[in-house]
Amino acid sequence: MPLNNAIDLTGRRILLTGAAGGIGAATARACATLGVKELVLADTGSLDQISDELRGQGVTVTAHQCDLSQRRDNAELVAAAGDLDAAVACAGICPLEEDWLDDPEWDEVFHRVMDVNLLGPIHLCRELLPVMAARGAGQIVLIGSIGGRMGGTSPIVQPHYIASKGGVHAFIWWLAQRAAPQGVLVNGIAPGPIAMTATTIYPKDRYPLGRIGEPEEIAWPAAFLCSPAASYFSGSILDVNGGLFVG
Numbered sequence: 145m146p147l148n149n150a151i152d153l154t155g156r157r158i159l160l161t162g163a164a165g166g167i168g169a170a171t172a173r174a175c176a177t178l179g180v181k182e183l184v185l186a187d188t189g190s191l192d193q194i195s196d197e198l199r200g201q202g203v204t205v206t207a208h209q210c211d212l213s214q215r216r217d218n219a220e221l222v223a224a225a226g227d228l229d230a231a232v233a234c235a236g237i238c239p240l241e242e243d244w245l246d247d248p249e250w251d252e253v254f255h256r257v258m259d260v261n262l263l264g265p266i267h268l269c270r271e272l273l274p275v276m277a278a279r280g281a282g283q284i285v286l287i288g289s290i291g292g293r294m295g296g297t298s299p300i301v302q303p304h305y306i307a308s309k310g311g312v313h314a315f316i317w318w319l320a321q322r323a324a325p326q327g328v329l330v331n332g333i334a335p336g337p338i339a340m341t342a343t344t345i346y347p348k349d350r351y352p353l354g355r356i357g358e359p360e361e362i363a364w365p366a367a368f369l370c371s372p373a374a375s376y377f378s379g380s381i382l383d384v385n386g387g388l389f390v391g
């Protein structure tokens with residue numbers, strides 16, 4: 145195999161969910177740096193800022209404000225996107241307020257977390273897989289969490305989030321086995337604590353590298369998993385956590 149730079153997204157069309165958030169926007173920027181031709185961005189929040197920034201770099205951008213916990217929104221998004229080379233599902237929530245032992249609201253929040261973090265990516269893949277399989281190619285990246293690996297790293301993270309991310313990991317393994325024979329690669333990333341747009345919930349001094357991660361440190365591996373360099377990855381979940389969890 146020739147030693148060209150295979151971490152190159154030149155000419156590619158990639159869908160990013162949660163693109164208004166920290167990791168999603170950083171992934172969009174990483175893809176742009178690697179030459180992506182077109183990005184299809186989706187989020188419940190406004191995508192104006194990141195879209196303008198990327199267009200300024202010559203990337204073709206379409207933006208969809210939608211609720212990806214809903215199957216219909218995922219169906220409309222993928223139908224509007226057309227042919228895609230890859231997709232990264234970054235949309236997610238991590239509510240911290242309700243206490244799972246006592247709070248009467250907790251069950252409702254549990255269902256919302258599951259809808260956004262687990263059912264949403266499943267809905268997305270239900271739409272993506274047939275389209276990518278018809279082309280015989282495609283790369284799907286789901287964002288899990290170190291929480292799904294080892295129960296979380298912060299005492300205030302709630303079990304609905306942990307269970308949802310463990311579910312994402314199991315779903316990656318399930319889908320990867322079914323998608324690979326159709327030419328579609330399904331992989332994931334399990335980030336450790338990353339600086340969030342909304343809040344920082346992690347005590348930094350607990351960590352082997354003495355700091356939490358930056359969104360870019362998840363974005364580059366995500367862009368890599370969308371590239372030709374990742375052509376033999378299927379069912380892998382990359383642990384990107386600064387040494388907090390090894391195993």
Ligand SMILES: NC(=O)c1ccc[n+]([C@@H]2O[C@H](COP(=O)([O-])OP(=O)(O)OC[C@H]3O[C@@H](n4cnc5c(N)ncnc54)[C@H](O)[C@@H]3O)[C@@H](O)[C@H]2O)c1
Nearest residue numbers: 162164165166167187188211212213235236289337338341
């Ligand atoms: N930041 C961390 O420490 C960390 C650690 C492990 C895993 N993760 C995961 O990485 C992903 C990205 O996290 P982040 O740090 O960028 O968080 P973030 O809050 O900055 O971004 C998440 C984005 O998802 C969007 N979103 C939420 N619900 C949605 C819905 N129903 N439909 C469409 N979009 C929706 C939000 O509007 C937001 O822009 C999430 O799945 C998160 O669980 C984050």
